[in-house]
Amino acid sequence: MSDFLISSFTIAGIYALMALGLNLQAGWSGLLNFGHIAFAGLGAYATGIVIQAGGSGWTGALVGVGLAMALGWAVARLGRQLGSDYWGIATLAIAEILRTVATNEGWLTGGAQGISAIPSLFDGLPRPWNAVAFLALVLAVVAVAALALRRVANGRFGRALRLMREEPQLAACMGYDLKSLKTRAIMAGAAVTALAGSLYAHYMSFAGPDYMVASETFLIWTMVMIGGLGNTAGVLVGVLLVQAAYSAVPFAKDFFGFGSDLAGALRLGLIGLILLACLLWRSEGLIPEKLRKIPA
Amino acid sequence: MLQFLVDTALRASDLALIALGLSMVYGLVKFPNIAHVQYAMLGAYLTFFLRAAGVPLVGAILLSCAVTGLFTLAMHLLVFRRLLRSGPAIAMIGSLAVAMLIVAALQGVAGSFPRMFDLPLSAPHEFADARITTTQLLTVGTTGLLLVGFSLLLFFTRAGRAMRALASNRALADASGLNAERITRVVNFGSGAVAGLGGSMLALSTGAHLNLGHDLLLPVFAAAILGGLGNPLGAVAGGLLIALTETVVTNLNFGFLFGKPVAFLPVAYIGAASFLILLLALLFKPYGLFDRQVRRV
Numbered sequence: 001m002s003d004f005l006i007s008s009f010t011i012a013g014i015y016a017l018m019a020l021g022l023n024l025q026a027g028w029s030g031l032l033n034f035g036h037i038a039f040a041g042l043g044a045y046a047t048g049i050v051i052q053a054g055g056s057g058w059t060g061a062l063v064g065v066g067l068a069m070a071l072g073w074a075v076a077r078l079g080r081q082l083g084s085d086y087w088g089i090a091t092l093a094i095a096e097i098l099r100t101v102a103t104n105e106g107w108l109t110g111g112a113q114g115i116s117a118i119p120s121l122f123d124g125l126p127r128p129w130n131a132v133a134f135l136a137l138v139l140a141v142v143a144v145a146a147l148a149l150r151r152v153a154n155g156r157f158g159r160a161l162r163l164m165r166e167e168p169q170l171a172a173c174m175g176y177d178l179k180s181l182k183t184r185a186i187m188a189g190a191a192v193t194a195l196a197g198s199l200y201a202h203y204m205s206f207a208g209p210d211y212m213v214a215s216e217t218f219l220i221w222t223m224v225m226i227g228g229l230g231n232t233a234g235v236l237v238g239v240l241l242v243q244a245a246y247s248a249v250p251f252a253k254d255f256f257g258f259g260s261d262l263a264g265a266l267r268l269g270l271i272g273l274i275l276l277a278c279l280l281w282r283s284e285g286l287i288p289e290k291l292r293k294i295p296a
Numbered sequence: 297m298l299q300f301l302v303d304t305a306l307r308a309s310d311l312a313l314i315a316l317g318l319s320m321v322y323g324l325v326k327f328p329n330i331a332h333v334q335y336a337m338l339g340a341y342l343t344f345f346l347r348a349a350g351v352p353l354v355g356a357i358l359l360s361c362a363v364t365g366l367f368t369l370a371m372h373l374l375v376f377r378r379l380l381r382s383g384p385a386i387a388m389i390g391s392l393a394v395a396m397l398i399v400a401a402l403q404g405v406a407g408s409f410p411r412m413f414d415l416p417l418s419a420p421h422e423f424a425d426a427r428i429t430t431t432q433l434l435t436v437g438t439t440g441l442l443l444v445g446f447s448l449l450l451f452f453t454r455a456g457r458a459m460r461a462l463a464s465n466r467a468l469a470d471a472s473g474l475n476a477e478r479i480t481r482v483v484n485f486g487s488g489a490v491a492g493l494g495g496s497m498l499a500l501s502t503g504a505h506l507n508l509g510h511d512l513l514l515p516v517f518a519a520a521i522l523g524g525l526g527n528p529l530g531a532v533a534g535g536l537l538i539a540l541t542e543t544v545v546t547n548l549n550f551g552f553l554f555g556k557p558v559a560f561l562p563v564a565y566i567g568a569a570s571f572l573i574l575l576l577a578l579l580f581k582p583y584g585l586f587d588r589q590v591r592r593v
Contacts, residue, residue, distance in 0.1 A: 016546065082582050084384075086521065097571045241542070261403060261407045261408050272397040272400055279379055289323065
């Protein structure tokens with residue numbers, strides 16, 4: 001049981017990092033990134049490939065973060081002249097192209113089998129403690145990322161992002177370079193997400209094209225939307241809720257004794273239902289973003 | 297050569313009806329409905345189950361179109377009309393949730409195993425060097441007829457004029473006394489029914505399976521964006537272009553580029569071809585190939 005809890009929380013922590021990365025783009029900057037998972041996929045693959053080539057885990061993570069930031073820059077450049085919904089579809093297409101490449105370029109990525117035998121980080125420790133140590137590492141990274149992002153959000157950069165989201169023309173009038181703001185927001189989000197992908201590759205000892213399916217992006221979107229777009233605490237709550245729903249399904253499956261098809265359907269349906277209910281009745285999320293009001 | 301044209305026509309007719317509906321609805325509600333391709337999958341499964349229940353094939357398809365249309369209308373009235381008040385981005389994410397729910401419901405009811413239609417086998421017709429089966433001939437024919445009928449409706453009737461007016465300038469159309477809500481409802485029903493038809497006809501050859509909707513998502517969006525979202529016949533032209541590119545890319549021998557006798561692109565990259573066209577279209581012609589408006593950005 002405790003093994004199960006530790007693993008659930010570790011995965012929740014990794015998703016929390018990805019969700020924080022998405023929140024920076026979608027929550028504060030209002031960018032509809034539907035290809036967010038590509039950044040995590042790059043992080044995971046870079047870790048796997050670098051380690052296979054004899055490099056260290058650190059190098060892998062750094063390469064992944066670098067690649068993801070480069071992709072983020074390219075994606076942001078692409079978005080210069082597109083409406084936000086068109087841009088969302090473009091990001092979805094980019095993520096799918098990357099997944100197709102990862103599935104087919106077997107010499108680099110191992111094809112559909114992916115890259116396995118990526119060493120876990122704390123193999124030296126005895127059995128339960130290696131998982132605990134990994135969980136502690138993930139939680140520490142999440143805490144650092146959440147605090148740092150919160151600081152950024154309340155600082156000048158975060159205020160500029162929110163102004164760009166609400167009143168782009170006003171922001172431009174006040175001398176902000178919107179293109180550069182968007183680019184920096186996407187690149188920062190990409191870096192955090194690639195780090196999460198790298199951690200995930202270590203945790204699962206595996207990197208494969210399944211990490212990059214579009215439904216993973218939608219899952220992260222659900223987490224961010226449920227918790228509260230634009231609120232760091234809200235995002236973390238959303239991640240916990242979705243992860244709890246996910247972890248509860250296997251128990252329900254055993255308890256009611258239904259098949260794996262129905263269990264998969266239940267997972268997907270539950271997430272869809274929560275997301276839809278949230279959008280219809282509480283579109284600002286469970287913990288809405290607090291906007292500072294200046295007393296008149 | 298003839299086979300090449302036949303392949304293109306088959307692929308184009310798979311995409312055309314679904315892209316047409318997507319584009320038509322976009323013109324009125326102004327958000328890209330990601331769930332639209334899942335309506336096609338819903339139609340495919342409905343046709344399968346109705347047929348399994350003993351309804352003859354044509355009746356099953358018609359009934360499934362009607363149910364899919366009603367479902368689309370219900371989704372518009374219950375979900376998207378409310379979400380649109382919070383803006384197109386929220387509505388787009390809502391369509392994502394609806395898409396997930398449709399996939400989940402069908403997975404729960406029908407399971408993940410593909411459902412094939414047991415159609416009577418017949419020898420393909422041969423014209424010169426091309427082969428086409430009776431089912432494929434009927435599919436392409438139905439799509440063609442429907443497209444011609446739709447163009448006549450759009451350009452030569454009052455209802456068609458009202459639809460075009462509403463899509464190009466909603467405020468002006470409202471002021472001229474058009475009943476926007478009623479037209480939006482009719483168009484929603486129609487687009488859902490047409491998507492159900494497209495999905496059902498596609499499933500006749502591939503079977504109804506859970507990835508049917510997802511596999512269509514990017515090609516259909518690419519077609520609709522190429523034609524300019526909101527321009528239904530443009531979407532059909534976009535579908536034709538996507539089909540043409542996909543067929544060229546798979547049939548062209550790239551050997552001359554590499555100095556080898558035979559070099560074909562791996563089949564797995566066909567899907568990527570349409571995503572690439574989509575990206576190029578977004579980069580250079582974000583408002584579609586047929587956009588004549590001058591915009592200030």
